[in-house]
Amino acid sequence: MKVSREELIAVLSQFNPWWRQEAIADLPQWRRAAFHELNTWMTAPPSPRAVLLSGARQIGKTTLMLQAIDAQLKAGVPPANILYATFDHPILKLAGIDAVLDAWREREPKAEGLEYIFLDEAQFIRQNGWELGTWVKHQVDFQKSRRIAFTGSAMPLVAAGQESGVGRWHTIRLTTLSFFEYLQIKNVALPALPRLRSLRDLIDWQPPEFLRTAEAAAPYVGHFHEYLVRGGFPQTAQVDSITQAQRLLREDIIDKVLKRDMTALFGVRRVLDLEHTFLYLCMHDGGLLDMVDLCANLEVKRPTAQNFIELLEATHLIYRLAPFGYGKDVLRARFKIYLADAAIAPAVMLKGKSILEDPAALGVATETAVFKHLFARYYAQSVRFTYWRGKKDREVDLVAEVGGQIIPFEVKYRAQHTGARELKGLIELCEQKHITRGYVVTKSLDDFGLMTGLPQGGGTPTQIMRIPAPLLCYWMGASELNQHEIQD
Numbered sequence: 001m002k003v004s005r006e007e008l009i010a011v012l013s014q015f016n017p018w019w020r021q022e023a024i025a026d027l028p029q030w031r032r033a034a035f036h037e038l039n040t041w042m043t044a045p046p047s048p049r050a051v052l053l054s055g056a057r058q059i060g061k062t063t064l065m066l067q068a069i070d071a072q073l074k075a076g077v078p079p080a081n082i083l084y085a086t087f088d089h090p091i092l093k094l095a096g097i098d099a100v101l102d103a104w105r106e107r108e109p110k111a112e113g114l115e116y117i118f119l120d121e122a123q124f125i126r127q128n129g130w131e132l133g134t135w136v137k138h139q140v141d142f143q144k145s146r147r148i149a150f151t152g153s154a155m156p157l158v159a160a161g162q163e164s165g166v167g168r169w170h171t172i173r174l175t176t177l178s179f180f181e182y183l184q185i186k187n188v189a190l191p192a193l194p195r196l197r198s199l200r201d202l203i204d205w206q207p208p209e210f211l212r213t214a215e216a217a218a219p220y221v222g223h224f225h226e227y228l229v230r231g232g233f234p235q236t237a238q239v240d241s242i243t244q245a246q247r248l249l250r251e252d253i254i255d256k257v258l259k260r261d262m263t264a265l266f267g268v269r270r271v272l273d274l275e276h277t278f279l280y281l282c283m284h285d286g287g288l289l290d291m292v293d294l295c296a297n298l299e300v301k302r303p304t305a306q307n308f309i310e311l312l313e314a315t316h317l318i319y320r321l322a323p324f325g326y327g328k329d330v331l332r333a334r335f336k337i338y339l340a341d342a343a344i345a346p347a348v349m350l351k352g353k354s355i356l357e358d359p360a361a362l363g364v365a366t367e368t369a370v371f372k373h374l375f376a377r378y379y380a381q382s383v384r385f386t387y388w389r390g391k392k393d394r395e396v397d398l399v400a401e402v403g404g405q406i407i408p409f410e411v412k413y414r415a416q417h418t419g420a421r422e423l424k425g426l427i428e429l430c431e432q433k434h435i436t437r438g439y440v441v442t443k444s445l446d447d448f449g450l451m452t453g454l455p456q457g458g459g460t461p462t463q464i465m466r467i468p469a470p471l472l473c474y475w476m477g478a479s480e481l482n483q484h485e486i487q488d
Contacts, residue, residue, distance in 0.1 A: 052152065
């Protein structure tokens, strides 16, 4: 279907107010940690690549782009050399990328200097039968005066078109808001907490430092629990009513992915079966995926269920963790599933705030939040996340392989203080793999500090640090803003 040039220019003009010397309306002053990485790639890229902002719907990708545009304008880039286009808009989607670029240059002749192209919801771009990845490759290889950023909440090109664009874009993987970012967007006034360059800094703390920090952190606990229920999506974080926040999460984010993106991008026809699969995963968040049980409960065949799970991962609604190890044992083993945000399950299952009175559900939500924070903190370092199972079904919730080191994390979010008896799996893994450092994520603020009196195996003794979940999530989120300072 052909779109008239006049109509196309009119739409682009609405999205690019700087062409009219107007400011970007309603731009938040606060910035996510990922802004600094995006701005670096747009101003002084480490290598000649485009930038892909990848993440779930309503996670703040568009705001990040507009903030990057605002920074370029303030740095003196001519307004005519900046284009923003969202292919969620039907006119732009019908026109295609080449027509959009032609309309841009008809409306705004090029000024001296580099061109900056920001393409939102780029998964909806269809360009004469060839993939977006091929277009990006061509631009990076032959248009050296252009810098390109594009977003995607469901990116088939990442999986299917990776070969055509390999090495041509840098991916910034966005999670939902960290607990630290959530407090910033809520503009909550709380006592200051010590800054950490690394969790390893805690090893050198003295007992009075743990006591002072626990006292200062007391007001954070209630906000952390509300964060688990309300969710880390900027839109839901700013709604006063938790009921309304969960409704927005369920209707505006989840339903649109399941009922629109899956059909438009991946050709899914059995939407009800897909929705049932997602509901099953919401009921088993943080657990091992039992494909036999899933298929029997939902009456779907294994290849169909497997395909649905891969699509849910491609649209950033879930994470999958393989077991620790390599080779055939891993291929045959079960994956562990985490939802993209701890608030998704309560919202989808219409549980409201009831998880706060359910110790088991609260523990699952906390484990999901802990994983998301660790993933967001370390993903840029190509960290491999797994879980571990040993003898007698002993487990360790999360294992991060960082720079040749194995760092285990066990979540024990319960009222009782944590002792060696509750950490048999963690101790077994540390002894087996000669691990020198591990972490236990706890609930009580006074369940905080280096553990002593642990059974000693052969070799180097393991240092196990107990950290209350609100503090761990706060520090992981705060450290994202200062990754250039952090050593781990």
